[in-house]
Amino acid sequence: MTDKLTVSVLGTGIMGAAMARNLARSGHPLRVWNRTRDKAEPLAADGAHVADTPEEAVRGADVVLTMLHDGPAVLDVMRRAAPALRAGAVWVQSTTAGTETLGELAGFADEHGLVFFDAPVLGTRAPAEAGQLTVLAAGPSAARDTVTPVFDAVGARTVWTGEDGAAGSATALKLVANSWVLAATAATGEALALAEGLGVDPDDFFGLIEGGPLDMGYLHAKAALVLQDRLSPASFAVSTAEKDARLIVEAGRRQGVRLDVAEAAAERFRRATALGHGDEDMAAAYFASFEEGKPPSS
Numbered sequence: 001m002t003d004k005l006t007v008s009v010l011g012t013g014i015m016g017a018a019m020a021r022n023l024a025r026s027g028h029p030l031r032v033w034n035r036t037r038d039k040a041e042p043l044a045a046d047g048a049h050v051a052d053t054p055e056e057a058v059r060g061a062d063v064v065l066t067m068l069h070d071g072p073a074v075l076d077v078m079r080r081a082a083p084a085l086r087a088g089a090v091w092v093q094s095t096t097a098g099t100e101t102l103g104e105l106a107g108f109a110d111e112h113g114l115v116f117f118d119a120p121v122l123g124t125r126a127p128a129e130a131g132q133l134t135v136l137a138a139g140p141s142a143a144r145d146t147v148t149p150v151f152d153a154v155g156a157r158t159v160w161t162g163e164d165g166a167a168g169s170a171t172a173l174k175l176v177a178n179s180w181v182l183a184a185t186a187a188t189g190e191a192l193a194l195a196e197g198l199g200v201d202p203d204d205f206f207g208l209i210e211g212g213p214l215d216m217g218y219l220h221a222k223a224a225l226v227l228q229d230r231l232s233p234a235s236f237a238v239s240t241a242e243k244d245a246r247l248i249v250e251a252g253r254r255q256g257v258r259l260d261v262a263e264a265a266a267e268r269f270r271r272a273t274a275l276g277h278g279d280e281d282m283a284a285a286y287f288a289s290f291e292e293g294k295p296p297s298s
Helices: 014-025 041-046 054-058 070-083 100-111 125-129 141-154 167-200 202-209 217-225 238-254 260-276 282-289
Strands: 005-009 030-033 063-066 089-092 114-116 133-138 155-162
Touching: 005 014, 005 054, 005 070, 014 030, 014 041, 014 063, 014 125, 014 141, 030 041, 030 054, 030 238, 054 070, 063 141, 070 100, 089 141, 100 114, 114 141, 114 167, 133 141, 133 167, 141 155, 155 167, 167 202, 167 217, 167 238, 167 260, 167 282, 202 217, 217 260, 217 282, 238 260, 260 282
Parallel strands: 005 030, 005 063, 063 089, 089 114, 133 155
Antiparallel strands: 114 133
């Protein structure tokens, strides 16, 4: 097989569209599908074939990459694609699906003769658009030469976690990393909200921790989105953050690990969504701190 692969991308939301565009720019023949076709159509300008159905999208594909909302959505779409899947094709499963449905996804791959790679990614809109994601990957060494051009097109780094995609080692690492990201996001919102409530200038807080062990770039980046009202377009949406937080809680529960912070974060993201911020950047969880959904001073 040459390094120019026919790639099918199923799911062209924030992340999937960016990954698909970088695959097209790398010279890979590209076929794309999205449940809402309008989100896939702009990729035609990059040379992608926009398919009407998952089955059409995967026909003739060497590699199928899924970047959908969650595990059940992935399984549903792959079942719809099944009649056109080629035995021996590689399936790069990049949706943050959690550990609960991973066994079903791997079982589907076995049933249809697909080479399964558990391959979630770390990064948000900007690194995805720049092809600078970190790919967390588990899958057989024998097929890594096939997927390497795909990973190189969408990411700056690939971290291999194991030989067996079905074991879920890449997904497990992604959930641990996301538990930290979501906790930091929730803490940023709460610190800003408390500053608002107590009449503290956020710059005084930033100055207090500047250059010390409590300071970090992520805090400043997410705080700026709130303070400068730059929550749209989202780098990572509130509604997706809630989904991931609940996957983290469930993964911990299945292993006898209680994750109180992740559970609280999921509830904050849920409240922010209910207040109308679901499509905004996850930093908008800030608004969940206020009974009326907005700071008293606004």
